Amino acid sequence: MFAPFRTIAITALAGAIAAPAIAEEVNLYSYRQPELLKPLTDAFTEETGIRVNVAHLDKGMVERLQAEGDRSPADLVFTVDISRLAAVVEAGLTQPVESETLLANVPDAYHDPDGHWWGLTTxxxxxxxxxxxxxxxxxxxxxxxxxxxxxxxxxxxxxxxxxxxxxxxxxxxxxxxxxxxxxxxxxxxxxxxxxxxxxxxxxxxxxxxxxxxxxxxxxxxxxxxxxxxxxxxxxxxxxxxxxxxxxxxxVNISGVAMTKAAPNRENALKMMEFLTSPKAQKIYAQANFEYPIAPGTEADALVKSWGSFTADxxxxxxxxxxxxxxxxxxxxxxxxx
Known part of the structure; x- marks a missing residue:
């Protein structure tokens, strides 16, 4: 039996007593450490009201998705390099995503030409x-x-x-x-x-x-x-x-892909677009000391202090x-x- 989701969410207080239930959700399988994702998932929930459920994996993402098949609860997968992203795609476990927002925010070198994966940071x-x-x-x-x-x-x-x-x-x-x-x-x-x-x-x-x-x-x-x-x-x-x-x-990337089985596709797309927005790019880059991808966004001051380079x-x-x-x-x- 697979481990249950570990839930990360923000809910606004109502009248300083209790928060209303959040009906909308999106489910992630992630190789990234919880502390690197939490600032992003918190910000997404605060902006959209969509709860984010995260299952953190050390290994075996492809095998887990294959075993779950069409019943998989996962909407999105987060990985930390192109090899792991490609492995999920090559296993036939993702679906192409078409989005003008993603195309505007992610340079050509950092997304799959067929739209199966999208880079977040480098x-x-x-x-x-x-x-x-x-x-x-x-x-x-x-x-x-x-x-x-x-x-x-x-x-x-x-x-x-x-x-x-x-x-x-x-x-x-x-x-x-x-x-x-x-x-x-x-x-x-x-x-x-x-x-x-x-x-x-x-x-x-x-x-x-x-x-x-x-x-x-x-x-x-x-x-x-x-x-x-x-x-x-x-x-x-x-x-x-x-x-x-x-x-x-x-350079290598952290990236995201939508699963073939995604039960919450609309919410998953909203999260993908949010993750490539300048707001989220700034949060992500500061949390993990990486370089943001979206045009017009800058790396954290500490990261910039290491020097500049031209990426291949x-x-x-x-x-x-x-x-x-x-x-x-x-x-x-x-x-x-």
Whole structure:
């Protein structure tokens, strides 16, 4: 039996005694942490009167939706990268959404051309570099990471993690499989230790002197700076925004898709449009230290302090289609071995 929804909602007080019941609702399955979603769901309910029910999942979203079939209560799915979004779409569990509001708020590179998924915020896959041991300009491209000068100086999480698979997919897109295989071998030979841990663990390793640079998502810097223990790790590094030699900085997204079975389709569409509005974009970007997507919206001041970059303009669905090829190359070179 599946776990019941965990409900997040705001209801206005009536006469300072009791709130009227909310008849309308929308149901979400989410990979995002509860604390990152709550400010958004609260604001949506306050603006529309639609209650938001959230089931927070650690894994198994595709399997759960497949098991539920047409009986699924889920209207929307929230995921934290293109690989997970594409997996739900490829399993035939979503439906296309047509909306002039969404088209106006979400740039072409950040939504499915067929309307099955829509981006909400972006994050860059960057280099965390030791302030003491890495000079300015020492790394400028992702291709640089295979340079022998980094031998024994790089830390990273597993190569098969979706964040790194997406980066390898982008390398294939820009350079082809043969080049990417050689690049992966070069990066592997430069590792200071076997891939392990999460992105924050790599920054801790830099702070501890185990390596000099690591790969990580931008928002982890904001998260570490809010943590008493991890702030010291964050203070030991700076962010570098590499680019592809023939492109921009690699970005990934948090995104949303409407399920094929959505029982509350009208409310689900209202929420999707709300999430891409300037109001919601500001709330979301501040809560998770990511970059808003909607035109005319700005990142949080802390995020902007890390520096500016030009995002690669490849449509992320094109990268998602290269996931099997990327994973095969990662396993072929035994990157995690």
């Amino acid at each position: 994050r860059a896959r960057v280099v965390y570099a030791s302030k003491d041991r890495v000079a300015d300009g020492e790394v400028t491209t992702y291709e640089d990471l295979a340079d022998p000068k980094w031998q024994g100086r790089i830390c990273t999480r597993s190569g098969t993690h979706p964040y790194n698979v997406a980066l390898v997919s982008a390398m294939i897109h820009h350079h082809g499989e043969d080049y990417t295989k050689t690049w992966l071998e070069g990066v592997k030979s430069n590792l200071a230790r076997k891939p392990q841990g999460n992105d924050r663990a790599q920054v801790k390793a830099i702070w501890a002197g185990e390596c000099d640079i690591s790969l990580g998502n931008t928002y982890y810097m904001g998260a570490m700076l809010q943590d008493d223990e991890q702030k010291e790790w964050a203070d030991s590094v700076r962010l570098i925004f590499p680019v592809f030699e023939n492109g921009g900085a690699h 303009d490849t449509n992320l669905m094109d990268l998602a289609k290269l996931r099997p090829d990327a994973l095969k190359l990662i396993e072929t070179v035994d990157f995690d071995g």
